[in-house]
Amino acid sequence: MSLKRSVAWILKVRKELLKRFNKKKQDDRVTLVKESGSKDCNRLSLQDLKDAEHSILVFVQRHEFTDEISTLSTNQTVKATSNIRKLDPVLDGDLLRVGGRLIESKMPENCKHPIILPKGHHVSKLILRQIHIDLQHSGRNHLLARIRENYWLINVPSAVRKLISKCVVCRRLSAPVGEQKMAHLPPDRITPDKPPFSRVGVDYFGPFEVKQRRCRTKRYGVIFTCLSNRAIHLEVAVSLDTSSYINVLRRFIARRGQVEKIRPDNGPNFIGAKCELKSALSEWNLNQIENAMLQKKIDWQFNLWRVRISEVYGRG
Numbered sequence: 001m002s003l004k005r006s007v008a009w010i011l012k013v014r015k016e017l018l019k020r021f022n023k024k025k026q027d028d029r030v031t032l033v034k035e036s037g038s039k040d041c042n043r044l045s046l047q048d049l050k051d052a053e054h055s056i057l058v059f060v061q062r063h064e065f066t067d068e069i070s071t072l073s074t075n076q077t078v079k080a081t082s083n084i085r086k087l088d089p090v091l092d093g094d095l096l097r098v099g100g101r102l103i104e105s106k107m108p109e110n111c112k113h114p115i116i117l118p119k120g121h122h123v124s125k126l127i128l129r130q131i132h133i134d135l136q137h138s139g140r141n142h143l144l145a146r147i148r149e150n151y152w153l154i155n156v157p158s159a160v161r162k163l164i165s166k167c168v169v170c171r172r173l174s175a176p177v178g179e180q181k182m183a184h185l186p187p188d189r190i191t192p193d194k195p196p197f198s199r200v201g202v203d204y205f206g207p208f209e210v211k212q213r214r215c216r217t218k219r220y221g222v223i224f225t226c227l228s229n230r231a232i233h234l235e236v237a238v239s240l241d242t243s244s245y246i247n248v249l250r251r252f253i254a255r256r257g258q259v260e261k262i263r264p265d266n267g268p269n270f271i272g273a274k275c276e277l278k279s280a281l282s283e284w285n286l287n288q289i290e291n292a293m294l295q296k297k298i299d300w301q302f303n304l305w306r307v308r309i310s311e312v313y314g315r316g
Protein backbone atom coordinates (compact mmCIF):
# COMPACT_ATOMS: atom_id res chain seq x y z
CA MET A 1 0.00 0.00 0.00
CA SER A 2 2.83 2.39 0.82
CA LEU A 3 4.44 1.60 -2.55
CA LYS A 4 1.16 2.36 -4.27
CA ARG A 5 0.81 5.67 -2.44
CA SER A 6 4.40 6.66 -3.19
CA VAL A 7 3.97 5.92 -6.88
CA ALA A 8 0.64 7.73 -6.86
CA TRP A 9 2.32 10.84 -5.45
CA ILE A 10 5.12 10.64 -8.03
CA LEU A 11 2.60 10.32 -10.85
CA LYS A 12 0.56 13.18 -9.44
CA VAL A 13 3.60 15.45 -9.23
CA ARG A 14 4.62 14.49 -12.75
CA LYS A 15 1.13 15.21 -14.01
CA GLU A 16 1.13 18.58 -12.25
CA LEU A 17 4.54 19.50 -13.62
CA LEU A 18 3.48 18.56 -17.14
CA LYS A 19 0.39 20.68 -16.73
CA ARG A 20 2.48 23.64 -15.58
CA PHE A 21 4.92 23.12 -18.40
CA ASN A 22 2.13 23.20 -20.98
CA LYS A 23 0.60 26.25 -19.36
CA LYS A 24 3.95 27.96 -19.39
CA LYS A 25 4.19 27.33 -23.07
CA GLN A 26 0.92 29.11 -23.55
CA ASP A 27 2.24 31.94 -21.34
CA ASP A 28 -0.90 31.86 -19.19
CA ARG A 29 0.68 32.67 -15.82
CA VAL A 30 -2.47 33.91 -14.12
CA THR A 31 -4.31 30.59 -14.48
CA LEU A 32 -1.23 28.70 -13.34
CA VAL A 33 -1.07 30.52 -10.02
CA LYS A 34 -4.77 29.88 -9.38
CA GLU A 35 -4.62 26.12 -10.07
CA SER A 36 -1.47 25.49 -8.07
CA GLY A 37 -3.33 26.35 -4.90
CA SER A 38 -6.25 23.96 -5.50
CA LYS A 39 -7.11 21.34 -2.83
CA ASP A 40 -6.76 18.40 -5.25
CA CYS A 41 -2.99 18.78 -5.18
CA ASN A 42 -2.80 17.99 -1.47
CA ARG A 43 -4.53 14.63 -1.39
CA LEU A 44 -4.73 11.41 -3.35
CA SER A 45 -7.97 10.29 -4.94
CA LEU A 46 -9.09 6.72 -5.55
CA GLN A 47 -8.38 7.18 -9.23
CA ASP A 48 -4.80 8.22 -8.40
CA LEU A 49 -4.28 4.98 -6.49
CA LYS A 50 -5.77 2.90 -9.32
CA ASP A 51 -3.50 4.64 -11.82
CA ALA A 52 -0.52 4.01 -9.57
CA GLU A 53 -1.35 0.29 -9.29
CA HIS A 54 -1.76 0.07 -13.04
CA SER A 55 1.60 1.77 -13.59
CA ILE A 56 3.36 -0.56 -11.14
CA LEU A 57 1.91 -3.65 -12.83
CA VAL A 58 2.86 -2.37 -16.27
CA PHE A 59 6.41 -1.68 -15.07
CA VAL A 60 6.76 -5.15 -13.52
CA GLN A 61 5.41 -6.93 -16.60
CA ARG A 62 7.64 -4.95 -18.96
CA HIS A 63 10.62 -5.81 -16.81
CA GLU A 64 9.85 -9.53 -16.46
CA PHE A 65 7.99 -10.40 -19.69
CA THR A 66 9.81 -8.17 -22.19
CA ASP A 67 9.98 -10.76 -24.98
CA GLU A 68 6.37 -11.86 -24.60
CA ILE A 69 5.01 -8.29 -24.69
CA SER A 70 7.09 -7.34 -27.73
CA THR A 71 5.97 -10.52 -29.52
CA LEU A 72 2.30 -10.02 -28.70
CA SER A 73 2.40 -6.34 -29.68
CA THR A 74 3.34 -7.44 -33.22
CA ASN A 75 0.35 -9.85 -33.30
CA GLN A 76 2.52 -12.95 -33.10
CA THR A 77 2.20 -15.90 -30.74
CA VAL A 78 4.42 -16.32 -27.73
CA LYS A 79 7.54 -18.45 -28.18
CA ALA A 80 7.39 -22.10 -27.15
CA THR A 81 10.22 -21.56 -24.67
CA SER A 82 8.26 -18.97 -22.69
CA ASN A 83 7.11 -20.15 -19.26
CA ILE A 84 3.72 -18.42 -19.67
CA ARG A 85 2.88 -19.95 -23.05
CA LYS A 86 0.42 -22.38 -21.44
CA LEU A 87 -1.56 -19.41 -20.10
CA ASP A 88 -2.35 -18.24 -23.66
CA PRO A 89 -1.37 -14.64 -22.74
CA VAL A 90 -3.10 -11.68 -24.38
CA LEU A 91 -2.32 -7.97 -24.29
CA ASP A 92 -5.12 -5.86 -22.83
CA GLY A 93 -3.89 -2.31 -23.35
CA ASP A 94 -0.57 -2.24 -21.50
CA LEU A 95 -1.24 -5.26 -19.32
CA LEU A 96 -0.53 -8.91 -19.98
CA ARG A 97 -3.48 -11.10 -19.03
CA VAL A 98 -4.38 -14.79 -19.11
CA GLY A 99 -6.26 -15.75 -22.29
CA GLY A 100 -8.25 -18.93 -22.03
CA ARG A 101 -11.69 -19.89 -23.29
CA LEU A 102 -13.90 -17.93 -20.89
CA ILE A 103 -14.62 -14.96 -23.16
CA GLU A 104 -18.33 -15.78 -23.33
CA SER A 105 -18.59 -16.30 -19.58
CA LYS A 106 -20.62 -13.93 -17.38
CA MET A 107 -17.84 -13.79 -14.81
CA PRO A 108 -16.13 -10.45 -14.04
CA GLU A 109 -13.45 -9.50 -16.56
CA ASN A 110 -10.64 -9.61 -14.00
CA CYS A 111 -11.67 -13.13 -13.04
CA LYS A 112 -11.90 -14.35 -16.64
CA HIS A 113 -8.58 -12.80 -17.62
CA PRO A 114 -6.45 -12.25 -14.51
CA ILE A 115 -3.29 -10.15 -14.68
CA ILE A 116 -0.15 -12.26 -14.96
CA LEU A 117 2.41 -11.67 -12.22
CA PRO A 118 5.97 -13.05 -12.26
CA LYS A 119 7.20 -15.64 -9.79
CA GLY A 120 9.28 -14.40 -6.86
CA HIS A 121 9.09 -10.70 -7.79
CA HIS A 122 9.04 -8.20 -4.93
CA VAL A 123 5.80 -6.61 -6.14
CA SER A 124 4.15 -10.04 -6.36
CA LYS A 125 5.13 -10.68 -2.75
CA LEU A 126 3.80 -7.27 -1.66
CA ILE A 127 0.43 -7.90 -3.36
CA LEU A 128 0.22 -11.36 -1.80
CA ARG A 129 1.05 -10.02 1.66
CA GLN A 130 -1.47 -7.17 1.38
CA ILE A 131 -4.28 -9.60 0.45
CA HIS A 132 -3.20 -11.90 3.29
CA ILE A 133 -3.46 -9.03 5.78
CA ASP A 134 -6.78 -7.84 4.31
CA LEU A 135 -8.16 -11.36 4.86
CA GLN A 136 -7.12 -11.24 8.53
CA HIS A 137 -4.49 -13.97 8.11
CA SER A 138 -6.97 -16.56 6.90
CA GLY A 139 -5.98 -19.96 5.54
CA ARG A 140 -4.15 -20.97 2.39
CA ASN A 141 -7.15 -21.83 0.22
CA HIS A 142 -8.98 -18.61 1.07
CA LEU A 143 -5.93 -16.60 0.08
CA LEU A 144 -5.54 -18.55 -3.17
CA ALA A 145 -9.19 -18.00 -4.10
CA ARG A 146 -8.99 -14.27 -3.41
CA ILE A 147 -5.78 -13.65 -5.32
CA ARG A 148 -7.10 -15.51 -8.38
CA GLU A 149 -10.00 -13.09 -8.60
CA ASN A 150 -7.59 -10.50 -10.01
CA TYR A 151 -4.12 -11.95 -10.53
CA TRP A 152 -2.48 -15.04 -11.95
CA LEU A 153 0.71 -15.37 -9.96
CA ILE A 154 3.01 -17.99 -11.44
CA ASN A 155 3.60 -20.86 -9.00
CA VAL A 156 1.25 -19.27 -6.49
CA PRO A 157 0.79 -22.31 -4.16
CA SER A 158 4.48 -22.29 -3.32
CA ALA A 159 4.48 -18.51 -2.80
CA VAL A 160 1.45 -18.72 -0.49
CA ARG A 161 2.98 -21.55 1.52
CA LYS A 162 6.21 -19.60 1.92
CA LEU A 163 4.36 -16.42 2.93
CA ILE A 164 2.26 -18.15 5.60
CA SER A 165 5.25 -20.04 6.99
CA LYS A 166 7.12 -16.75 7.46
CA CYS A 167 4.15 -14.69 8.73
CA VAL A 168 4.73 -13.92 12.43
CA VAL A 169 1.00 -13.62 13.23
CA CYS A 170 0.13 -16.93 11.55
CA ARG A 171 3.02 -18.70 13.25
CA ARG A 172 1.92 -17.36 16.61
CA LEU A 173 -1.70 -18.43 16.02
CA SER A 174 -0.79 -21.93 14.89
CA ALA A 175 1.86 -22.54 17.55
CA PRO A 176 1.30 -25.62 19.75
CA VAL A 177 -0.20 -24.87 23.15
CA GLY A 178 1.80 -25.47 26.30
CA GLU A 179 1.23 -28.73 28.12
CA GLN A 180 1.40 -29.39 31.84
CA LYS A 181 3.76 -32.08 32.98
CA MET A 182 1.93 -35.06 34.41
CA ALA A 183 2.54 -36.10 38.02
CA HIS A 184 4.37 -39.30 38.96
CA LEU A 185 2.34 -42.48 38.73
CA PRO A 186 1.09 -43.80 42.10
CA PRO A 187 2.77 -46.99 43.37
CA ASP A 188 -0.43 -49.00 42.81
CA ARG A 189 -0.08 -48.61 39.06
CA ILE A 190 3.56 -49.58 38.73
CA THR A 191 4.01 -52.37 41.28
CA PRO A 192 4.90 -55.56 39.38
CA ASP A 193 4.36 -59.25 40.18
CA LYS A 194 0.80 -58.95 41.40
CA PRO A 195 -2.18 -60.86 39.98
CA PRO A 196 -4.78 -58.85 38.05
CA PHE A 197 -7.33 -56.99 40.19
CA SER A 198 -5.04 -57.00 43.25
CA ARG A 199 -5.40 -53.22 43.41
CA VAL A 200 -8.55 -51.79 41.91
CA GLY A 201 -10.40 -48.53 41.52
CA VAL A 202 -14.18 -48.62 41.69
CA ASP A 203 -16.88 -46.27 40.50
CA TYR A 204 -20.62 -46.20 39.89
CA PHE A 205 -22.34 -45.26 36.64
CA GLY A 206 -25.96 -45.04 35.59
CA PRO A 207 -28.78 -45.39 36.50
CA PHE A 208 -30.33 -47.49 33.75
CA GLU A 209 -33.98 -48.29 33.47
CA VAL A 210 -34.72 -52.01 33.27
CA LYS A 211 -37.98 -53.86 32.94
CA GLN A 212 -38.89 -56.13 35.84
CA ARG A 213 -42.12 -58.00 35.33
CA ARG A 214 -44.67 -55.27 34.55
CA CYS A 215 -42.85 -52.29 35.99
CA ARG A 216 -39.68 -50.37 35.26
CA THR A 217 -36.95 -50.04 37.86
CA LYS A 218 -33.45 -48.55 38.13
CA ARG A 219 -30.18 -50.44 38.15
CA TYR A 220 -26.64 -49.09 38.48
CA GLY A 221 -23.42 -50.21 36.87
CA VAL A 222 -20.27 -50.67 38.97
CA ILE A 223 -16.93 -50.64 37.21
CA PHE A 224 -13.80 -52.13 38.77
CA THR A 225 -10.53 -51.11 37.12
CA CYS A 226 -7.30 -52.96 37.73
CA LEU A 227 -4.77 -50.24 38.49
CA SER A 228 -1.78 -52.13 37.10
CA ASN A 229 -2.97 -53.65 33.81
CA ARG A 230 -6.11 -51.53 33.16
CA ALA A 231 -8.46 -54.52 32.89
CA ILE A 232 -12.07 -53.83 33.82
CA HIS A 233 -14.82 -55.81 35.49
CA LEU A 234 -18.47 -54.77 35.42
CA GLU A 235 -21.13 -55.57 37.98
CA VAL A 236 -24.76 -54.55 38.41
CA ALA A 237 -25.90 -52.91 41.65
CA VAL A 238 -29.55 -53.21 42.61
CA SER A 239 -29.49 -49.86 44.40
CA LEU A 240 -27.10 -47.30 45.83
CA ASP A 241 -27.34 -48.37 49.44
CA THR A 242 -24.53 -49.90 51.49
CA SER A 243 -25.69 -53.50 51.48
CA SER A 244 -26.04 -53.47 47.72
CA TYR A 245 -22.47 -52.24 47.36
CA ILE A 246 -21.15 -54.94 49.71
CA ASN A 247 -22.96 -57.57 47.66
CA VAL A 248 -21.34 -56.21 44.51
CA LEU A 249 -17.90 -56.44 46.15
CA ARG A 250 -18.56 -60.01 47.25
CA ARG A 251 -19.51 -61.03 43.72
CA PHE A 252 -16.44 -59.28 42.35
CA ILE A 253 -14.08 -61.00 44.81
CA ALA A 254 -15.71 -64.37 44.20
CA ARG A 255 -15.11 -63.95 40.46
CA ARG A 256 -11.67 -62.28 40.38
CA GLY A 257 -9.97 -63.38 43.59
CA GLN A 258 -8.59 -61.64 46.65
CA VAL A 259 -8.18 -57.86 46.45
CA GLU A 260 -5.44 -56.07 48.36
CA LYS A 261 -6.48 -52.48 47.96
CA ILE A 262 -9.58 -50.68 46.72
CA ARG A 263 -9.59 -47.04 45.76
CA PRO A 264 -13.22 -45.93 45.50
CA ASP A 265 -14.21 -42.57 44.20
CA ASN A 266 -14.74 -40.09 46.99
CA GLY A 267 -17.48 -37.82 45.73
CA PRO A 268 -15.68 -34.93 43.95
CA ASN A 269 -16.24 -36.63 40.63
CA PHE A 270 -19.90 -37.03 41.50
CA ILE A 271 -20.41 -33.27 41.68
CA GLY A 272 -21.88 -33.18 38.22
CA ALA A 273 -23.80 -36.37 38.67
CA LYS A 274 -27.46 -36.57 39.30
CA CYS A 275 -28.91 -35.44 42.62
CA GLU A 276 -30.22 -38.89 43.23
CA LEU A 277 -26.75 -40.39 43.13
CA LYS A 278 -25.37 -37.74 45.49
CA SER A 279 -28.14 -38.06 48.05
CA ALA A 280 -27.79 -41.82 48.01
CA LEU A 281 -24.05 -41.58 48.63
CA SER A 282 -24.65 -39.57 51.78
CA GLU A 283 -26.72 -42.45 53.12
CA TRP A 284 -23.84 -44.89 52.91
CA ASN A 285 -22.62 -46.35 56.14
CA LEU A 286 -18.89 -46.09 55.56
CA ASN A 287 -17.92 -47.80 58.81
CA GLN A 288 -20.01 -50.81 57.89
CA ILE A 289 -18.28 -51.08 54.52
CA GLU A 290 -14.84 -50.65 56.07
CA ASN A 291 -15.50 -53.38 58.61
CA ALA A 292 -16.65 -55.72 55.86
CA MET A 293 -13.47 -54.96 53.91
CA LEU A 294 -11.15 -55.50 56.87
CA GLN A 295 -12.69 -58.91 57.46
CA LYS A 296 -11.56 -59.80 53.96
CA LYS A 297 -8.08 -58.24 54.48
CA ILE A 298 -8.72 -55.43 52.03
CA ASP A 299 -7.21 -51.99 52.49
CA TRP A 300 -10.12 -49.57 51.98
CA GLN A 301 -8.73 -46.15 51.06
CA PHE A 302 -11.61 -43.78 50.88
CA ASN A 303 -9.84 -40.46 51.35
CA LEU A 304 -8.48 -39.45 47.98
CA TRP A 305 -9.03 -35.72 48.23
CA ARG A 306 -5.50 -34.86 47.21
CA VAL A 307 -5.04 -37.54 44.58
CA ARG A 308 -6.27 -36.69 41.13
CA ILE A 309 -8.59 -39.27 39.66
CA SER A 310 -6.71 -39.12 36.36
CA GLU A 311 -3.57 -40.26 38.17
CA VAL A 312 -5.31 -43.27 39.64
CA TYR A 313 -7.34 -44.34 36.63
CA GLY A 314 -4.98 -43.00 34.00
CA ARG A 315 -7.68 -40.88 32.36
CA GLY A 316 -7.34 -37.38 30.93
Ligand SMILES: [Zn+2]
Pocket: 132, 137, 138, 164, 167, 168, 169, 170, 171
Ligand atom coordinates in the same frame (compact mmCIF):
# COMPACT_ATOMS: atom_id res chain seq x y z
ZN1 LIG B 1 -0.45 -14.32 8.49
